[in-house]
Amino acid sequence: xxxxxxxxxxxxxxxxxxxxxxxxxxxxxxxxxxxxxxxxxxxxxxxxxxxxxxxxxxxxxxxxxxxxxxxxxxxxxxxxxxxxxxxxxxxxxxxxxxxxxxxxxxxxxxxxxxxxxxxxxxxxxxxxxxxxxxxxxxxxxxxxxxxxxxxxxxxxxxxxxxxxxxxxxxxxxxxxxxxxxxxxxxxxxxxxxxxxxxxxxxxxxxxxxxxxxxxxxxxxxxxxxxxxxxxxxxxxxxxxxxxxxxxxxxxxxxxxxxxxxxxxxxxxxxxxxxxxxxxxxxxxxxxxxxxxxxxxxxxxxxxxxxxxxxxxxxxxxxxxxxxxxxxxxxxxxxxxxxxxxxxxxxxxxxxxxxxxxxxxxxxxxxxxxxxxxxxxxxxxxxxxxxxxxxxxxxxxxxxxxxxxxxxxxxxxxxxxxxxxxxxxxx
Amino acid sequence: xxxxxxxxxxxxxxxxxxxxxxxxxxxxxxxxxxxxxxxxxxxxxxxxxxxxxxxxxxxxxxxxxxxxxxxxxxxxxxxxxxxxxxxxxxxxxxxxxxxxxxxxxxxxxxxxxxxxxxxxxxxxxxxxxxxxxxxxxxxxxxxxxxxxxxxxxxxxxxxxxxxxxxxxxxxxxxxxxxxxxxxxxxxxxxxxxxxxxxxxxxxxxxxxxxxxxxxxxxxxxxxxxxxxxxxxxxxxxxxxxxxxxxxxxxxxxxxxxxxxxxxxxxxxxx
Numbered sequence: 001x002x003x004x005x006x007x008x009x010x011x012x013x014x015x016x017x018x019x020x021x022x023x024x025x026x027x028x029x030x031x032x033x034x035x036x037x038x039x040x041x042x043x044x045x046x047x048x049x050x051x052x053x054x055x056x057x058x059x060x061x062x063x064x065x066x067x068x069x070x071x072x073x074x075x076x077x078x079x080x081x082x083x084x085x086x087x088x089x090x091x092x093x094x095x096x097x098x099x100x101x102x103x104x105x106x107x108x109x110x111x112x113x114x115x116x117x118x119x120x121x122x123x124x125x126x127x128x129x130x131x132x133x134x135x136x137x138x139x140x141x142x143x144x145x146x147x148x149x150x151x152x153x154x155x156x157x158x159x160x161x162x163x164x165x166x167x168x169x170x171x172x173x174x175x176x177x178x179x180x181x182x183x184x185x186x187x188x189x190x191x192x193x194x195x196x197x198x199x200x201x202x203x204x205x206x207x208x209x210x211x212x213x214x215x216x217x218x219x220x221x222x223x224x225x226x227x228x229x230x231x232x233x234x235x236x237x238x239x240x241x242x243x244x245x246x247x248x249x250x251x252x253x254x255x256x257x258x259x260x261x262x263x264x265x266x267x268x269x270x271x272x273x274x275x276x277x278x279x280x281x282x283x284x285x286x287x288x289x290x291x292x293x294x295x296x297x298x299x300x301x302x303x304x305x306x307x308x309x310x311x312x313x314x315x316x317x318x319x320x321x322x323x324x325x326x327x328x329x330x331x332x333x334x335x336x337x338x339x340x341x342x343x344x345x346x347x348x349x350x351x352x353x354x355x356x357x358x359x360x361x362x363x364x365x366x367x368x369x370x371x372x373x374x375x376x377x378x379x380x381x382x383x384x385x386x387x388x389x390x391x392x393x394x395x396x397x398x399x400x401x402x403x404x405x406x407x408x409x410x411x412x413x414x415x416x417x418x419x420x421x422x423x424x425x426x
Numbered sequence: 427x428x429x430x431x432x433x434x435x436x437x438x439x440x441x442x443x444x445x446x447x448x449x450x451x452x453x454x455x456x457x458x459x460x461x462x463x464x465x466x467x468x469x470x471x472x473x474x475x476x477x478x479x480x481x482x483x484x485x486x487x488x489x490x491x492x493x494x495x496x497x498x499x500x501x502x503x504x505x506x507x508x509x510x511x512x513x514x515x516x517x518x519x520x521x522x523x524x525x526x527x528x529x530x531x532x533x534x535x536x537x538x539x540x541x542x543x544x545x546x547x548x549x550x551x552x553x554x555x556x557x558x559x560x561x562x563x564x565x566x567x568x569x570x571x572x573x574x575x576x577x578x579x580x581x582x583x584x585x586x587x588x589x590x591x592x593x594x595x596x597x598x599x600x601x602x603x604x605x606x607x608x609x610x611x612x613x614x615x616x617x618x619x620x621x622x623x624x625x626x627x628x629x630x631x632x633x634x635x636x637x638x639x640x641x642x643x644x645x646x647x648x649x650x651x652x653x654x655x656x657x658x659x660x661x662x663x664x665x666x667x668x669x670x671x672x673x674x675x676x677x678x679x680x681x682x683x684x685x686x687x688x689x690x691x692x693x694x695x696x
Contacts (some may be wrong), residue, residue, distance in 0.1 A: 037443060234646075349610070
């Protein structure tokens, strides 16, 4: 009898345990639905192959190895309503996935932290999201869609986000008052892509090896500061920072290095560009049709061509440091008495006939440019260039000196030997 | 051929003017490297790179063409050529020997000066990058090679040293100094869609231009040439880029030497 009872008890236990497991696997969604508002659901490690919808204010917290797989046409996670928190979660897209995004958000006051998204089409789609925070998120895409896609989303903060191999790192349209701080976007098309969004703040972001570091079109009262836009030089239309139709914005203390064109600015007015460093770009800055901008205290160093400009009106360009300028300071005020101008000749020439771009920095072109000096009123001029670069230089790490010396001495001795044998009488 | 090579090389190294080049190159390169002192480490295409490339393009082609053409016209004028004609030396052997001798001598003096300038740069604590330096060095050697061949060809055409000098300067001026001006003027006459392909053909025809573009592309800076040259940039950057360069160098040598041989053959019995 005892044995029978034991067996019965064990059977009940097994069925209960097994049943519970099956329940967890089958519907995480129903578990979530059953939670009260403000509850915390901790997800154990494992793969969840289920599209989840979060509508109410709860906290969903994973641990290392909590993975959502999104293979259906729905986003792996859909977040609506308000106050939803998501932490420590990884989302992996599968090859055949056709879902529009890994995470779809709408609503307000969400918090997303420590999220990893890999191999998905679009990282996060934000549709009318407000006052939400995004921190420590990593997105590795498949270059076809954007990392973050913002539509009419305002007052959000994005911090410490790493994005690579996507189309645009952050794409925003009609989304105002968003803040981007300390994010890194590499190997993508555009790092930051602003379209018709006002009052954007971008600071301490790094955008490297993209087609364009930051593409800013149609914005008012935005601030871009302390960003690093570097090595965006592989594409024929590449540039560090592109500003088009940008008004009353501030661009300061950015480091724009090793790009094809450091800063390209067109049809923009009332902007302040202060204390930026443009170094080792093919063209430091290219400016077309700009008016009433203040370009002051920037440093242009080691650019193959410092700046090219056409049709500027009422701009205040002064007290910049140009390493290519002829400088002469007679009154000791730290500013050169010789104005420095950008000749629009080459820019005009290549705008009319792009194939002539091949003559960039051609020795004969320099001669032609000197012979055909453009009239004074067409020039964009810095009237008081700085004598000294007041911005800090970024010093590159020490090179391998021994190899240098070896090659250097090998060159000297080999050639001396050849000369010695040449002079030796036989 | 070996004797011709040896004699050319040995006479060059024993001339005092030869060492003037040493001073010239050391001066030019040391000053250019010292210019970089104020800047951060150079590793890619910057304004200093642009300046160095331009100065090389100003100096090397002119000197090499003069040296190449003089080395032949000199022998014509002194009668050494007629003496050589009585020896069993074929014209191709003569030309190749001359080129080898001149190349050895010029490459040597250039290498020595480059080495010394590098040492000066290193001693004064300038940050230089190795691939960058080797790029410039290779570019210079190729310029020396290309324009020595052109010089030798000019030597076979010109009858006197004076004419050789004049032609060298004229060709240098055309290929380097007014090349963009001439092309812009000429291409203004053709229909707009033809400008793009003609520019590419012109780039191949002018060896200085070909080398300049090749170098800039190898420095990962081809994007500056814009969309029209995207295909060229990709081609040069791919694995076949270097084989194209080698093929170009061989084809260039063969074409100019065939022309030189024709000219010399006509003059052999004059």
